[in-house]
Structure formats: C-alpha cells, structure tokens
Amino acid sequence: MPRTAILIVAAGKGERAGRAGPKQYEPLTGQPMLVRTVQAFPDWPVRVVIGPGQEALYRGAMGPDAPEPIAGGPRRQDSVRLGLEALAGDPPDFVLIHDAARPLVSRAIIARVIAALEAGAAGAAPMQAVADTLRRKEGECWITVPREGLYRAQTPQGFRFADILKAHRDHAGTDATDDVAIAGLAGLAVEAVPGEESNLKVTTEKDFILAERLLAGETRSAMGYDAHRFTAGDHVWLCGVKVPHDHGLEGHSDADAGLHALTDAILGCISAGDIGQHFPPTDDRWKDAPSWKFLDHAHALVKQKGGAILHCDVTLICERPKIGPHRQAMRARIAEILSLAIDRVSVKATTTEGMGFTGRREGLAAQAIATVRLPSNSDAAGQG
Numbered sequence: 001m002p003r004t005a006i007l008i009v010a011a012g013k014g015e016r017a018g019r020a021g022p023k024q025y026e027p028l029t030g031q032p033m034l035v036r037t038v039q040a041f042p043d044w045p046v047r048v049v050i051g052p053g054q055e056a057l058y059r060g061a062m063g064p065d066a067p068e069p070i071a072g073g074p075r076r077q078d079s080v081r082l083g084l085e086a087l088a089g090d091p092p093d094f095v096l097i098h099d100a101a102r103p104l105v106s107r108a109i110i111a112r113v114i115a116a117l118e119a120g121a122a123g124a125a126p127m128q129a130v131a132d133t134l135r136r137k138e139g140e141c142w143i144t145v146p147r148e149g150l151y152r153a154q155t156p157q158g159f160r161f162a163d164i165l166k167a168h169r170d171h172a173g174t175d176a177t178d179d180v181a182i183a184g185l186a187g188l189a190v191e192a193v194p195g196e197e198s199n200l201k202v203t204t205e206k207d208f209i210l211a212e213r214l215l216a217g218e219t220r221s222a223m224g225y226d227a228h229r230f231t232a233g234d235h236v237w238l239c240g241v242k243v244p245h246d247h248g249l250e251g252h253s254d255a256d257a258g259l260h261a262l263t264d265a266i267l268g269c270i271s272a273g274d275i276g277q278h279f280p281p282t283d284d285r286w287k288d289a290p291s292w293k294f295l296d297h298a299h300a301l302v303k304q305k306g307g308a309i310l311h312c313d314v315t316l317i318c319e320r321p322k323i324g325p326h327r328q329a330m331r332a333r334i335a336e337i338l339s340l341a342i343d344r345v346s347v348k349a350t351t352t353e354g355m356g357f358t359g360r361r362e363g364l365a366a367q368a369i370a371t372v373r374l375p376s377n378s379d380a381a382g383q384g
C-alpha cells in the first residue's frame with residue numbers, strides 16, 4: 001500500500017467581512033472550520049500549514065493532540081512548498097493537498113483521487129464541469145463564452161510526492177493559484193476525477209450558511225425487533241442490566257433482547273444489515289457474549305460514517321419480570337454504552353394482556369427505534 005499524507009493549506013488571512021479572525025478558524029456548526037476539514041481525513045496523517053501569527057489560533061482550535069503546524073509563506077504556493085519541504089524528511093508516496101476552506105470534502109472524492117494515483121496517474125484532481133452559461137462583457141455587449149472543456153477545480157489535488165515537491169522547487173517564483181497549475185508547469189499530466197457541488201470553498205457569509213446547512217446533514221430513524229424464549233435460570237439480561245427472575249432467557253449470547261433490538265435499529269439507520277450478519281450465532285466467539293459489545297459495534301459503525309446517535313427508545317414486551325424498578329438503571333446503562341445523555345435514552349415496558357407468546361410467558365420481546373444524524377457528505381448519504 002502506498003503511503004499517503006494529507007497537507008492542508010490554512011495559511012490564508014481570509015478575513016470575513018465584519019469579523020476579526022481568519023475564516024478557517026470561524027465556527028461551522030459549533031466547530032472551527034479547520035477542525036471540520038481535518039476530520040474529513042480520518043484515515044491518513046494530516047499536517048496543516050498555517051499563516052504567520054496563527055499558532056495560538058491553531059492550537060486553540062485543534063487542541064493538545066494537534067499535529068505540529070507548519071509555518072506558511074506569503075502566497076498559497078509558498079505555503080504549499082514549505083509544507084512539502086516539511087514532509088520531505090519522511091516522504092510519503094502520495095500527497096493530497098487540500099484547502100482548509102473546503103470542510104465538506106467527501107470520502108468519495110478523496111477515494112477517487114487516491115485511486116487515480118494508484119492506477120498510475122502523475123496527478124489527480126476533482127473537477128466540476130461548468131453548468132451555467134458563461135458571459136464576458138465587451139463594450140455594451142455580452143459575449144457568450146463556450147463552456148465546453150471548462151472546469152472548476154476543487155481540492156484535494158493528489159500527486160506523487162517526489163514529483164510535486166520537485167515541481168514546486170523548480171517553479172517557486174511563478175504565480176499559481178493551485179497545484180494543478182504548478183504540476184502543469186512541470187509537465188505532469190493531471191487526471192480529472194469527478195468533484196461534487198457540496199465540496200464548496202467556504203468564502204463568503206452565504207457560503208458559511210450553505211456549509212452549515214450541508215453539515216447539519218440528515219437524520220434517519222430505523223427500528224429493531226427481537227424475542228427470546230424463557231428457559232431455566234434465575235436472572236435475565238435486559239438493556240444491559242442483570243434482572244433477577246425465576247427464569248433465564250435462551251440465546252447464543254446473553255439473550256438481551258432489548259440491546260439486540262436496539263443494535264438492529266442503529267444498524268438500520270446506516271443500512272448496515274442486522275445483528276445476525278455482524279455476529280452470527282454460528283460463531284463461537286459470541287457464545288455467552290455480553291450484548292453491550294454488539295451495541296458498541298453498531299455505534300462504532302455510525303461514528304465511522306461521521307454520524308451520531310441522537311435518541312433511542314426501547315419497548316420491552318413481557319408479563320414478567322417487572323421492568324419498572326429497573327428502568328432507570330437500563331436507561332443509564334444504554335446511555336453509558338452509547339456515550340449519550342440519559343435524556344436521549346428511553347426505556348418503556350408493556351404487557352400483552354395475557355395474549356400471545358409473551359402473554360403466555362413463553363418468552364419476551366423487545367422493539368426499539370433509533371435516530372441517527374449523518375453528515376450530508378458521508379458515504380451513507382448517497383455520495384459514496
């Protein structure tokens with residue numbers, strides 16, 4: 001596997017009208033834009049090039065575990081060159097150079113750039129065909145400019161590290177607005193991969209509003225259901241709590257129907273199949289397993305997509321044991337497993353008035369619904 005490093009260029013003064021600070025440190029849905037941009041690259045080492053005097057801003061935004069910032073130069077291309085020089089001591093195979101002002105870059109775009117490099121391209125960059133009619137004013141006339149062959153360049157722009165470093169060194173004095181331009185001067189062939197409208201460069205106040213809307217993403221809800229049969233025993237596990245009872249529950253794991261239903265609900269929110277696919281009952285690893293592990297796994301899958309669980313609600317259906325005395329402990333345990341505030345976790349109980357298998361006390365059942373927020377640039381949101 002080729003080693004890929006990410007270089008984020010955040011050296012611009014980029015001051016927004018009426019605001020004091022550089023735009024890359026301005027909040028977007030509660031987090032500095034730069035933090036959002038760095039978080040878009042969770043699987044690669046990231047270095048950030050910052051502007052003069054921005055070190056305190058950088059450390060304040062990024063926290064104590066931030067990678068050491070690289071001091072940039074007066075122009076963008078100077079900052080990129082200094083960034084590449086900083087990586088040259090331990091050179092990666094590929095480098096992706098990305099603007100801090102594009103926090104909405106999707107995993108799909110990143111994957112396309114890397115795939116093109118892996119397939120042998122000297123460089124690869126996302127490009128968007130121009131859809132609007134283009135005009136140029138000549139005197140009193142508007143001349144239509146043919147848009148065929150015109151593209152809007154986005155980032156990340158990816159290159160073989162040694163090639164782009166040499167290109168920047170050789171052309172350090174010339175003006176260039178991005179790295180495709182520098183690559184062009186060096187005769188490197190850059191392949192276009194599809195960009196995305198949502199990968200906008202946040203520049204104006206309107207862009208901030210649009211980016212916040214996109215980052216707010218979408219919410220999804222899904223349900224889960226499970227049932228287990230009573231067997232001999234002296235306790236049952238329900239919603240992660242050991243409840244004394246005159247029977248146990250039959251199952252391959254600890255038979256916690258509440259957590260199983262909730263795990264399926266969370267998997268459903270990200271269309272990730274069901275609990276049986278992830279933890280087959282034929283697999284001895286899950287024999288007598290505590291079910292919080294299943295829930296934790298589903299939660300990890302949501303986090304991998306950049307998502308967060310907003311709320312969950314479990315209904316336990318049984319005549320016995322009585323759920324009421326354990327309800328608070330169950331909510332607390334689920335909240336603990338999912339790192340949620342307890343007011344985002346609901347546990348309810350009902351009987352079936354003596355009807356059906358739960359009424360006959362042959363077993364118990366559980367239903368759950370979960371609500372998850374996913375970023376609009378997650379693979380799950382249809383851009384993968």
Ligand code: MG
Pocket residue numbers: 226227228251255256257260
């Ligand atoms: Mg089950």
